[in-house]
Amino acid sequence: MDIKAEIDRRTQEIEKIIGSYLPKEEGYQKTIMEAMNYSILAGGKRLRPMLMQETYRLFGGKSRVIEPFMAAIVMIHTYSLVHDDLPAMDNDEYRRGKKTTHAVYGEAMGILAGDALLNYAYETAATAFEMEPENPAIGRAFIVLTRKAGIYGMVGGQTVDVESEGTHDMTREKLDFIYRLKTSALLESSMLIGAILAGATKNEQKLIEEIAGEVGLAFQIQDDILDVTSTMEVLGKPIGSDEKNHKFTYVTFEGLDKAKADVAEISERAIAHMNTLVVKNEFLTELLRYLISREK
Secondary structure (H helix, E strand, O other), X not given: OOHXXXXXXXXXXXXXXXXXXXXXXOOOOHHHHHHHHHHHOOOOOOHHHHHXXXXXXXXXXXXXXXXXXXXXXXXXXXXXXXXXXXXXXXXXXXXXXXXXXXXXXXXXXXXXXXXXXXXXXXXXXXXXXXXXXXXXXXXXXXXXXXXXXXXXXXXXXXXXXXXXXXOOOOOHHHHXXXXXXXXXXXXXXXHHHHHHHHOOOHHHHHHXXXXXXXXXXXXXXXXXXXXXXXXXXXXXXXXXXXXXXXXXXHHHHHOHHHHHHHHHHHHHHHHHHHOOOOXXXXXXXXXXXXXXXXXX
């Protein structure tokens, strides 16, 4: 399998789905729609909606009810990036090789764009109720979407991360907590929603959530590695930002060689768990392996 070609093909399909849910840039408030769309269309591999869609297919899902959730997870992830880039947070002017939202539209509109994307994500996901009003799995999937993005998920992890900057009380236990919530939560949300909407059993859902958690941890460690070893041209955003912001990372605690070894170990463990499932999706397995070992 040519994994890069398959990712590109599926990404194009996902872009069409996402595009169908974007707001029209009209009315007195059209600037916020422009800022939202600019943020979403800035690029990326669409990892989260792709994981959601492929997990849905893994368990036999065939309905379009997955599509509003795919668009919603992109909006949630994008809003978090828009706010991460703000001067009060990471203060970055480039992401994916393009000017960040606040750098183009101003800080106030950057804040509003993030707020709007989060609200619009839930509005978008809620359209699934109209598509299949008798489907109880939609409600369970919606709860996962909201919880994993909030104080018990991504926002909770980001809170501890922000509070830990510039301090000396960071521990590996706290760092693992941050990574589990800040990064893994949205990956868990993506794959778990796919499993729920496809009708996976409770045990299958539990295993998928565990796999996604491992993938998220390996993904974040790889991100730490790239912040040290990559270049802006390859990464599409400034490197060395963790050191600039005095942030403790996995590399800080374990060193570069150990971090690389742990990424390999954690990723292979996740793949081994995938292989215990009765159902199979070769592309999903290869996608997990590829994304964890990515160079950008």
